Amino acid sequence: MRYLNEEAIENIAVGAAFLGTGGGGDPYIGKMMALSAIKENGPVQLLSPEEVENDDFFIPAAMMGAPSVLIEKFPKGDEFVRVFQKLGQYLNKEVKGTFPMEAGGVNSMIPIVVAAKLGIPLIDCDGMGRAFPELQMVTFHLNGVSSTPMAITDEKGNIGIMETIDNKWTERIARVATVEMGASSLVSIYPCKGEQLKKYSVKNIITLSEKIGQIIRSNRDDESAKLRELLEITNGYHLFDGKIMDVDRNTMGGFNRGCVTLDGLENYLGENVQVFFQNENLVAQKNGKPLAMTPDLICLVDLETLNPITTESLKYGKRVRVLALPSDPQWRSEKGIETVGPKYFGYNLSYTPLEELVRKEV
């Protein structure tokens, strides 16, 4: 058990945006909300999943909707408390703590706001170990945990309690409600017991985000040492350095899809990498051959500062590094690949683990 202060929050915001693989929202608004909340209510207690009681009850909190709306219309602040109390009442249980659904600039920060406002602990785990675009794309889903009963609310005070027949229906109905609420909402889903947290979550994700953020935000003379250290703690690979030559975007099925093309720099001169995304980066290929694919993490970072770059801010001329990290093993299971593998997103590729692709490349 320990407490998260302002410095920790700054680090977590950056590290979580890195693990957000292009999605999960711009860390700035999230960070500001979290900083305002702890300024008002004091530091937040962070518990490891091992420290919670098996029978205690926990619910995550997350923003659902368009990150691009969130930079203009952000929450009122009491949605978090409202949605928690409503779901607690409905379930007739006392909520003993909260945790993030995914790692991302905004969604790693929301549970900190909730924990600060309600005076409950934050649990050091999440349901993805990265960011994904849909509600059923969490490890709890893989293990048969129901996403409902869930609560959804907006800044105006509209509130809904929903029970669905399966987790994909939750995504479908909640997505429609979110659009009506002004393309952003606050959701509390996958209520679970301490025991389930211990078994099914991706653990220590907040601590990992914090460490990543610490490395990225540190000022050092030797930039290559910084990169080495980052890869070391994430078991990651440095795949490519390039300059963005083209960003092709289109909106299909209400998602932000597209492809960014990079021309190699320095050691990668003459080579060419494409990264395909749907809010999050999903497939990277070099000269037409796959380099890394979902559910493994594909992270684009600034060439010099290593600051994560969200898909929204990809821009011609930017110089970036392509890094990739192996996903949580749960995603590499059969049901994991079925839920978030390349085929689910419409890419005609069979999932090959990152380590194997890297071996072939060498």
Place this chain on the structure above:
Amino acid sequence: MYKIGIDVGGTNTDAVILDERLKLIHQVKMPTSEDIESGIVSALKKVLEESGIDRQKVTHAMLGTTQCTNAIVERKKLAKVGVIRLGYPATASVLPYTAWPEEMVAVLSGEYRLACGGYEYDGQLLSPFSEEEIRRILKEWDGEVEAIAVIGVFSSLKNDQELRVAELVAEVMGEATPVSCSSLIGSVGLIERENATILNSALFKVIAMTSNGFENALKEEGIKDAQVFLCQNDGTLMSIDYARKFPILTIACGPTNSIRGASYLAGIKDAMVLDVGGTTSDIGVLTGGFPRESSLAVDVGGVRTNFRMPDIISIGLGGGSIVREVNKEVLIGPDSVGYRITEEALVFGGDTLTTTDIAVRLRKAEVGNPDLVAHIDEEFAKQAYEKIAVMTEEAIDKMKTSNNDATVVLVGGGSIIIPRDLKGVKEIIHDENGAVANAIGASISQISGQFEQIYIYSQISREDARKDAEDRARQQAILAGAKVDTIELVEIEEIPLAYHPGNATRLRVKVVGELK
């Protein structure tokens, strides 16, 4: 027909005269004065007298100034601002002035209210706008604040509420009370746009002083019929009336002018520009004759904005940078003798070793008295010179977007210290008038207009949306003084918005034209 360009920098006020073919007729450099106005008057007087041109034939006068930047950085001469954010109950989780430097908030009074109003991403009302509520807030503030900043959620989509607030301010607090509407200032991103709008409001007094000073100086020197402009940070001009409404646009126009002036002197439109001053060097990138804009949020005096700013890096290397030997290693800067170089550098009889002394010792430059630096060990001088080269090369490399060797245009008073043979550089172009590149940049600026909005492509065709955005950008440019038939489209950016049905897309359009 003549144009006069004036640049008021921290150290010098430069003035140049160009003829109708934009040929440089004359240039002067005078010290910047405490009150700004008398410095402008003396530079203007000198350039007019020495060139002997007919004052009646001056058709345009342009001013580039750091006054607004300095006011923000020094927290001086700023107005007390009342901030109205329209959008309650949304957005209350991050209040106005969050993460601002505290002393800055105190200077601006820190007054704000969250009122009902604002829009959703699709143009529906977020919460009902109440004139009653706005009137009440304004009455409470009467006498307490000097200017109003109004920021509506998604006002870049619809800004009628913001404009209505401006009318109510005139009604309740009087016509003379300045109002800044965020929709006319920034783009999507509420916090950054709000910050820029608040800063804009805070600058009304400063811009009034500067623009009046400029107009008075021109009048005093008998220039009566010229069109008068101020420079913006994107290399374009605005009319003095426009500048009075949007003083924030003058922020960072200095580096922009130097990049544009350098481009003009060198006669090229794509290059890197190295502006070497007394204390620092700025490096910017010229693309198609305009400075490359920064894609990051920009901090102005500790306040985050999403302002259009040139992408510039500054390094602590200039003509007055102090050279030392520490543990057998040569160190350069970041401290500098600055404007005291003509007293303190060795070549001018002073006793501080500067980068200029190193250049003179190695016979790379001819200023002052070379005998006064003859005693410097040649090996040491070579090491220092090499260090200057490395610092410059590293900075140039950081700004590059490709691995190709760059063409570098070298300007600024301190440019004599820069080695002419640099790694990663194809060619260095240097002009003897480079010392007044800023003032030249000011006098050749163009007029631009920009528009940004979210369009829903299932309701309006992409073509019509682009046309609409371009028309509105053109109107902005015409309002700022552009010649209608010279306006051309220079930038178009489309960002589809995630999760939105109906193909909602953020469209940003920028046009530029020659001035009337």
